[in-house]
Amino acid sequence: MNDVTTQSRRKFLKKAALGSAFAGGAFSLPVLTHSEELGFPENLPESMRVPGADFSNYGQPSEHEQGVIRWISANPAAPGNGVSWTPLHDLQGTITPNGLHYERHHNGVPEIDPAKHILLIDGMVDKPLSFDVKSLMRYPMVSRTCFIECGGNSNSGWRSNPIQSKVGYAHGLVSNAEWSGVPLKLLLKEAGIRPDAKWVIAEGADGSSLNISIPLEKLLDDAILALYQNGERIRPENGYPMRLVLPGWEGILNVKWLRQLRLTDQPAMSRDETSQYTELMPDGTARQFTFINEAKSLITSPSLGMMLPDNPGVYQISGLAWSGRGKITRVEISADGGDTWVDAELQGPVLDKAFTRFCLPWKWQGEYAILQSRSTDETGYVQPDRETLIKNRGKHGFFHYNAIVSWEITEEGDINHVYGYDF
């Protein structure tokens, strides 16, 4: 705990119970000004005095929104190896627009001619089969809105000191989109699955030859060979012309630029399931094949980088929750660092393994506060606090960090990332 937090905590503890600060249905918010003060509508804006711009074949965001971008963290020595973060703090609703879906590449974004790209299904099958885009277009398609989250998302949470980054740039290796494509089980069954097959080695057509082992069971469940993302063809950085989508399972398994599915009776023990995407646990054992992204939540507003500046009053707490095990059933909010909790409203439709936005009005009167959100999914799993997560997983983890995130609100309205007040 740093000095600022210690000081603030003292003031904090003097406050009355803050649970009652969550506003009820009726409240009033500041408006800009009354119309008399504006000379409105006599002062027509310039935009009404001139013809506007022409139509466009393919639209782009406003030039005033050029700051709403993916933030790139790539290896300077190998610029195609790294990540780009979705700016969750700038977004609303639940869909991540295609231009802002997070990226994780191991050797850059391959250029692939879709007319030449072929997916091979082979190994322990009755007959190996190959498919190009054209043949896949003849198959039944399904659509599914779900999140994809990198196993390494939020891993700055393992650091001793809380990172002071905007919420998207610390937790934005997760995005949510409507994926459309062919149910994998149709293609696998057409190839004929031999009885001993238990695993599938998936390989991408990129310069890292990324391959990874996936239990066959998942591919026969809800896996999609996705060709479309939010209505249009998948973009290059998201796997054009085709990728695996495994709802609720960690990002790396959702293999992009998919070129091969080889059925086997055991995992390949490839780089990304041995030296990476595994973890040493406190008892000395290694955790491997941790496929599922467990329940998580984040308050996206207010959050670090914003301020609650000049006018205390009602603020809307808003954020995102998701679980790889199913639907989110509950999100609770605390303004006192976890002593008391109030249920947030979940915005519908609440979908399986997809972003759910939650919201709760909050009256802020200039007092010190620690805002937190805690999600629960339909299996009953409750998002852990950081202390519990570290107790179970140790201090030196790297993957699957899903602890409660705490935003400190100072009396001045500044927002800092803290680890709670009892760390």
Place this chain on the structure above:
Amino acid sequence: MNDVTTQSRRKFLKKAALGSAFAGGAFSLPVLTHSEELGFPENLPESMRVPGADFSNYGQPSEHEQGVIRWISANPAAPGNGVSWTPLHDLQGTITPNGLHYERHHNGVPEIDPAKHILLIDGMVDKPLSFDVKSLMRYPMVSRTCFIECGGNSNSGWRSNPIQSKVGYAHGLVSNAEWSGVPLKLLLKEAGIRPDAKWVIAEGADGSSLNISIPLEKLLDDAILALYQNGERIRPENGYPMRLVLPGWEGILNVKWLRQLRLTDQPAMSRDETSQYTELMPDGTARQFTFINEAKSLITSPSLGMMLPDNPGVYQISGLAWSGRGKITRVEISADGGDTWVDAELQGPVLDKAFTRFCLPWKWQGEYAILQSRSTDETGYVQPDRETLIKNRGKHGFFHYNAIVSWEITEEGDINHVYGYDF
């Protein structure tokens, strides 16, 4: 009926009932080839031999998808007056990506500085109120996935001869997105609605000073002052920095670049509710204030511009249905021009006043066919055939054309737009 259709009809009538052509659960589809013929995986593609491209701050579609664009129909004398069509024939799922949402502008796309834009609520209110973007960000937000459809969408259907355009370029003045923003009722109630107020005149900040009258009741129901579209801020052509979204009501009422809502006791009788967006009916009366887009559906695949070429077999019929009155409850498919119908599968989640994708496998053996879809919504409203629509609405309509669309499949696999075989 033209000669080709007459000839084809004769062959058509000789066929057995085609309802049985809809395939059941199990069927096999052509795959490209077996792996032995490919030298796979020895022949690694070029994309695996070189590093890929760098990360990008904001992604764009693949260069191989440059043909997937909005098609622009604008007035050459006033290039900011016209429409751009969503390429529905190239899309899958239900979300329209932001770059491809249809546009309808009356005087181009205004350039608006969001820091200076102000929305005024005045007229029959207790106190006129103004809001800028910053103040609106303090209000509770909701998200809602819904379609917006231009009142003039599909109006080529009134022509004597069926237009031979791709489905999106005849019916693509409709798109579907997740809109997020402030419930209008919160803002109106804050201003205080006087008892006599019944209408609201909404005005946009564009060069056409577009204004139009909306029943107050709708704004107090499910209207949204939208700031976000599919997660990110609304794009310029869709109303940046803010627009009205009135789920299920015709496009022009969803006023873009919204700058004023004036409460009144009667409609304004503005240009776009008198000389436009109204229709002369067969009985000589004028139809005005036809706000709701009634149930409609389209088969997007197979559709005009595609072919069922070399290999007869199983094809997936896929399309979109929507209704401004609520949820779609049923979509039926006919392959024999409407004699027999089979229920399509509706892909979930089926949302209120939003695109619903339907699908049905269909065995095509090279026979002449006329494919049609017919939607029903939760009010029991059934999409009419063209004959019924014209009987009720006359031959000279222009707006709200929602008749069943017919695709003629020739023995050669060509696809034409026809008006059915009994017109």
